[in-house]
Amino acid sequence: MDWSLLAESAVNGGLVGLMYSLVAMGIVLIYKSSSVPNLAQGSMTMLSAYVVLAFANNAKVPLWLAILLAIVTMFGAGMAIERVALRRLAGRPIIMILMMTLGLEILLRAGSMTIWGGTARPMPLGISDDPLFLSPLLINRTYAVGAAVAVVMFGLLMLFFRTRLGVVLRAISDDYTAAWSIGISVERGVALSWAMSAVVATIAGILWASVQGVDQSLAQLLLKGVTVAVLGGMDSIGGALLAGVLLGLVEGVAGSFLDPLLGGASRDLVDAAMLILTIMLRPHGLYGRHDIERI
Amino acid sequence: MLFRQAGIFHTNYAADRALFPIAADRWMIGILLAFGFAAPLLVNSLYLSSYLLPWLIWTAGALGLNLILGWAGQFHLGYAAVMGIGAYATVHATRAGIPWEIAIVLGGSTAAIIGIGFAFAALRVKGLYLALSTLALQFVMDWVISHVPAISGGTQATLQAPDIRLLGQPITSDAGLYYVALVWCILVTSFMLNLRRTALGRALIAVREKDFAAAVIGVNSFYFKLVAFSTSSFIGGVTGAILIGTFYHAVTPEQFSVDVSIQALAMVIVGGLGSIIGSYFGAAFILLMPGAMNSLISWAAIRFGFSLSIETLAHLPQALYGALIIGFLLIEPLGLGKIYNNVRDYLLVWPFGYVKK
Numbered sequence A: 001m002d003w004s005l006l007a008e009s010a011v012n013g014g015l016v017g018l019m020y021s022l023v024a025m026g027i028v029l030i031y032k033s034s035s036v037p038n039l040a041q042g043s044m045t046m047l048s049a050y051v052v053l054a055f056a057n058n059a060k061v062p063l064w065l066a067i068l069l070a071i072v073t074m075f076g077a078g079m080a081i082e083r084v085a086l087r088r089l090a091g092r093p094i095i096m097i098l099m100m101t102l103g104l105e106i107l108l109r110a111g112s113m114t115i116w117g118g119t120a121r122p123m124p125l126g127i128s129d130d131p132l133f134l135s136p137l138l139i140n141r142t143y144a145v146g147a148a149v150a151v152v153m154f155g156l157l158m159l160f161f162r163t164r165l166g167v168v169l170r171a172i173s174d175d176y177t178a179a180w181s182i183g184i185s186v187e188r189g190v191a192l193s194w195a196m197s198a199v200v201a202t203i204a205g206i207l208w209a210s211v212q213g214v215d216q217s218l219a220q221l222l223l224k225g226v227t228v229a230v231l232g233g234m235d236s237i238g239g240a241l242l243a244g245v246l247l248g249l250v251e252g253v254a255g256s257f258l259d260p261l262l263g264g265a266s267r268d269l270v271d272a273a274m275l276i277l278t279i280m281l282r283p284h285g286l287y288g289r290h291d292i293e294r295i
Numbered sequence B: 001m002l003f004r005q006a007g008i009f010h011t012n013y014a015a016d017r018a019l020f021p022i023a024a025d026r027w028m029i030g031i032l033l034a035f036g037f038a039a040p041l042l043v044n045s046l047y048l049s050s051y052l053l054p055w056l057i058w059t060a061g062a063l064g065l066n067l068i069l070g071w072a073g074q075f076h077l078g079y080a081a082v083m084g085i086g087a088y089a090t091v092h093a094t095r096a097g098i099p100w101e102i103a104i105v106l107g108g109s110t111a112a113i114i115g116i117g118f119a120f121a122a123l124r125v126k127g128l129y130l131a132l133s134t135l136a137l138q139f140v141m142d143w144v145i146s147h148v149p150a151i152s153g154g155t156q157a158t159l160q161a162p163d164i165r166l167l168g169q170p171i172t173s174d175a176g177l178y179y180v181a182l183v184w185c186i187l188v189t190s191f192m193l194n195l196r197r198t199a200l201g202r203a204l205i206a207v208r209e210k211d212f213a214a215a216v217i218g219v220n221s222f223y224f225k226l227v228a229f230s231t232s233s234f235i236g237g238v239t240g241a242i243l244i245g246t247f248y249h250a251v252t253p254e255q256f257s258v259d260v261s262i263q264a265l266a267m268v269i270v271g272g273l274g275s276i277i278g279s280y281f282g283a284a285f286i287l288l289m290p291g292a293m294n295s296l297i298s299w300a301a302i303r304f305g306f307s308l309s310i311e312t313l314a315h316l317p318q319a320l321y322g323a324l325i326i327g328f329l330l331i332e333p334l335g336l337g338k339i340y341n342n343v344r345d346y347l348l349v350w351p352f353g354y355v356k357k
Helices: A003-034 A041-058 A063-089 A094-116 A141-160 A164-174 A176-181 A186-212 A216-232 A237-262 A266-281 B023-042 B045-071 B079-095 B100-124 B128-147 B174-195 B199-209 B211-216 B221-248 B258-271 B276-303 B310-331 B335-348
Strands: A132-134 A137-139 B164-166 B169-171
Touching: A003 A041, A003 A137, A003 A141, A003 A164, A003 A186, A003 A216, A003 A237, A041 A063, A041 A094, A041 A186, A041 A216, A063 A094, A063 A186, A063 B310, A094 A216, A094 B128, A094 B258, A094 B310, A137 A141, A141 A186, A141 A237, A164 A176, A164 A186, A176 A186, A186 A216, A216 A237, A216 A266, A216 B128, A237 A266, A266 B100, A266 B128, B023 B045, B023 B174, B045 B079, B045 B174, B045 B199, B045 B221, B045 B258, B045 B276, B079 B100, B079 B128, B079 B221, B079 B258, B100 B128, B100 B164, B100 B221, B128 B258, B164 B174, B169 B174, B174 B199, B174 B221, B174 B276, B199 B211, B199 B221, B211 B221, B258 B276, B258 B310, B258 B335, B276 B310, B276 B335
Parallel strands: none
Antiparallel strands: A132 A137, B164 B169
């Protein structure tokens, strides 16, 4: 067995996994505050990449400004989605809520295809394609940058949850009825969490777009994001980070072994298997809260 | 107007338990059935084989999904995979020389057995986690179907389905294929109609409302979840087989991808959870919508003198489809079936609205 190949796919897998956890963090943020599993996170990621390109290519602003503008736009878009679509469904059966996010997924994905077309475009972040040499290992520079950004985002979110506003969000996620009764505006908190999730999606979208280009395939990050979010526990941001690394490692190592055996595309299979195993063995994930149900 | 009821007064239990207690409903069903059987004479064959036939088959499929979703209250995001299992099993069985009548039962049973695999997820978890695990199983099934050459004939492969033969008679005419679909749809519909008044149906509804509470009153919710999953998978598998046999005539993995699962789910949601007439409306709505949207867009393009690029035209119906699902959930969460019921309730005692109390 080739140990350096194994180590290389493990390290790169871990870095990719951290980038997955960026997508998962968005799902966790929303689930934490409102118990809405956001199946539209993948297409929000994709939409944000298109928005960046729209600012950069059509409005001809420099890329850093385009990214800032896209973050602001997506902040608003996240709030709008919550206000228009999800708020009226509060308290309805979960099937309605799931179907709503699926509908949003279709609308956002097909909507951005309608506006911008389906041809793949590059996202010129200016990260060099040369691999990073770490003695025997070759490491993809974009993955390394993405992983670093994911860790920074995690740190920022942790700091945010220590601020006054963050404490409000934590209170809502703990018990929204109790939060309501002490005068916290639950609606505003949930809207804020959607907006923050859209911002996280923007950052994930930009990084993933520089890896695989801007096209419809960005929306397929949903499966990875959901797997990571469930594995980490739907309401734990730290869990999402750790689960991302774990999924990336397993996927990278298993992929490099299974691909020659199964004729490619084994990564999606590994994802699905991880998701099913997590749900069967430990439904509340690594760090999720184990809810007790009332009859 | 249609119903002319002055209230419903049953004098015996049989009348109370009748499928259609109101005479006007019986008349309408009779007329619809007569139209259904006479359709090959009344409708031209293009409409028959490209609109009515897929509508009936998808209605049967939507009813099967409604059994699990609307009656038993369990998620199923992998319904297309189950249909695919039935379709592949049937096609392989007929290619091996087994008569088609037996082959569809085999296909349905295979789907039911593998469908119970989905149920084991349902025994462990529910709600969101069940939805996600069925979604993951859909991906696994997709992968298995397309990557195992023994099933699909290799990646990107199309497997030709042999012609349907019933009792040795080959069925190739449009009318014959239509009758196959019609009979299957009627069978599934009458099964679902009768489910409401059986112990099984009531147990499923108890499980839907709250499985723990159902267990407390002595309904074995695990058992009924298994029954619901396997029954619905059987219906799905046979529907998939009939869809291939009468409509597509060839089977590829893409016909049963995750998008198709979402489409079936949309039929049930748009039609209305737990509503039988709603499944008819929902299937019609979701099937006809893309075509209707396309003609609307091209009409608007000519009328208002704008032109759209090909890519825009290709994706716009899909976007509107998403928007429609959202719109339905916001405006009428119980779907077209509920709208029909509202109209019916209004007309039931029209013009004496005050009688309704």
